Amino acid sequence: MKRISVTVNGVRHEAEVEPRTLLVYFIREQLGLTGTNVGCDTSSCGACTVHLNGQSVKSCTVLAVQADGQEVTTIEGLATNGKLHPMQQAFHEEHGLQCGFCTPGMIMAAVGIVDENPDPSEAEVREALEGNLCRCTGYHNIVRAVISGAKASV
Template identity: 80%
Template sequence: MKRISMTVNGVRHEADVEPRTLLVHFIREQLELTGTNVGCDTSSCGACTILMNGQSVKSCTVLAVQADGADVATVEGLASNGDWHPVQKAFHENHGLQCGFCTPGMMMAAVGYLDENPAPTEDEVRLALEGNLCRCTGYHNIVKAVLAAADDMGS
């Protein structure tokens, strides 16, 4: 076992983990933050996307011990004082989800991308989200939602 500590959604956590524990499993099972989904365990789908030290990462490709000392944000940490993050609001208003399985990862990828590029074009959003798969929506409304969030955040 290895002792790790990290800040997740603004809260400091310390825990003992097996060195082989994936960050996605640590988040879901030990911290009980189940918004981060396990989709493929191969980094193909993006359902497990979180922000680690401000960067969008697929948490199924990171060991929990690699996140020792990191600042992690999950979809549960997007809302603040009961107010939705602009990305959450835009996904809701633009029907950027159907079954919802990919939505947390899509939102986290979008937040990470909009932090880097606050005024993207449609083509740039499509390219930025290409590592996140959705089997339901056809992506049109997801892209529309990210562009709406960018407009909202830029206002």
């Protein structure tokens, strides 16, 4: 077992983990933050996307021990004082989801896209979302939500 200290959504957590524990399972099972989903479990679908030191990553392909001393933000960390993050609000308003399974990962990826490109075109959003799969929506409303969320985030 390894002792790690990870700051998740601004709160520092000390924990004992097996080195083989994947970050997503640490977040879900040890911290109880189940907003981050496990989809494909093979770094393809993006449902497990979180931010590691401010950059979007697939938490099924990061070891919890690799996050030792680092900062993680999950979907639970976006809202402030009960108010949705502009990107969450945009997904709500544009109906950027159906079943909702991919949504936490989509939103975390979308926030990352806008961090790197504050005013993305539709084509840029579609390309930058290539690591996130949605099996319900056909992406149309998701792309609209990201563009709307980008404008609201300025």
